[in-house]
Amino acid sequence: MTPHTYPCPLSAGGSVDEYALGFDRGRKERLLVIPALFDEANRMRRFTVEVMRRLDGAGIDCFLPDLPGCNESPQDLALLEPEDWATAMHAAARHFGASKVLAIRGGGLILPPAISGWHYAPVKGANLLKTMLRARVLAAREAGVTESIDGLAAEGLELGLDLAGYPLSGEMLRQLQGLAPAPRAGITVIAHELVGGSPLWLRAEPDEDPIQADALAAVIAMGALA
Amino acid sequence: MTASIDHKLRRVLADVLGLKPGQSDAFTKDTGLFGHLPELDSMAVAGLLTELEDRFDIVIDEDEVDGELLETYGALLAFVKAKREAA
Incomplete structure (x- = not known):
């Protein structure tokens, strides 16, 4: 190797x-x-x-x-x-x-x-995305911050979003949501x-x-x- | 159906926790889950929820997920059963 x-x-x-x-x-x-x-x-x-x-x-x-x-x-x-x-x-x-x-x-x-x-x-891309959005909402809640999946998803399409440590652009999120095998x-x-x-x-x-x-x-x- | 929900839920937990076949058979209603398993961070819990949605054909709202839901095996089983009945 x-x-x-x-x-x-x-x-x-x-x-x-x-x-x-x-x-x-x-x-x-x-x-x-x-x-x-x-x-x-x-x-x-x-x-x-x-x-x-x-x-x-x-x-x-x-x-x-x-x-x-x-x-x-x-x-x-x-x-x-x-x-x-x-x-x-x-x-x-x-x-x-x-x-x-x-x-x-x-x-x-x-x-x-x-x-x-x-x-x-x-x-599906949508499933990968949902799991990462969910993890972020759960982690935020532990830190005392209230976020919602729908709110984050909408904001992400405009401004991009950090998910699971990955900085993802709005375009990345938009395409991922629609990608399916x-x-x-x-x-x-x-x-x-x-x-x-x-x-x-x-x-x-x-x-x-x-x-x-x-x-x-x-x-x-x-x-x-x- | 109730028995198969129990069986399937044990299987999902075994998959997420990497348990050996049969190991999750020993879970009782009072077996502690997340408070007792430090390796289950938010990413693992998120993966578990997505997998539950997939395998049980249910939709879980984030508002329904709290510490209590994931405290014991019995609490999680009751939640999934209620979801299936409502589905």
Whole structure:
């Protein structure tokens, strides 16, 4: 596993290098892995990399790009929208010569066009948003401040909003609210039930589960090498 | 239906708390939940509420969520049952 970079196009023109974690041995099968979004990304990070380790062992190159504005990205998240993430994933797919894609959870909302692969445990953007809004309302209440989900959502569309520690623009919130995983030819949905165990994105603390990583990697490896 | 609500609610809590299969079977009405489990911060509680809405097909208003609701397993179970009956 080594750090790589990919050129991420900027909306103002030009590009900036973003990091990606990669297992690259120049093999035929090359998988782009799109991470879960926001707080789920943290809870799913180890699981995601564990799946990649298994796929590397099975003979598949894998790449996990940073989303612009997240992790080590030099870009300001507050200026970005989901469309920028989709553009970045498209650029990463091309740069790494991806033959297939695996999107985790909300990562399936920013799939590059015309690539086949898998979407594990799809989720609506509206659900991600509601959970983060709710967490903020609950935290504020503990601090003695009264906020409401509807009030915050309306204010956020105008001025942007800090949710789960992420500064999100009004445009980011607006697009997220409307994004939902749509059935797409070539993208196979892997429901969590197939992987089994209790879902790692729900955990109160980041956790891992080798059995779940085995299961997801097996599904991908069988499909990719078939 | 009542028995299955109980079963499903134990399952959701096991998922959020990362309990082993069967471990939440030992919950009684008086088993303490959130005051007793420091790892459940607001993000985890928010995730739990969204998951409850999804799995039980209910809508939970923020005004309904207070310390009492999440104090014991019995209180949460009664809340979900009442929501399902009203649904």
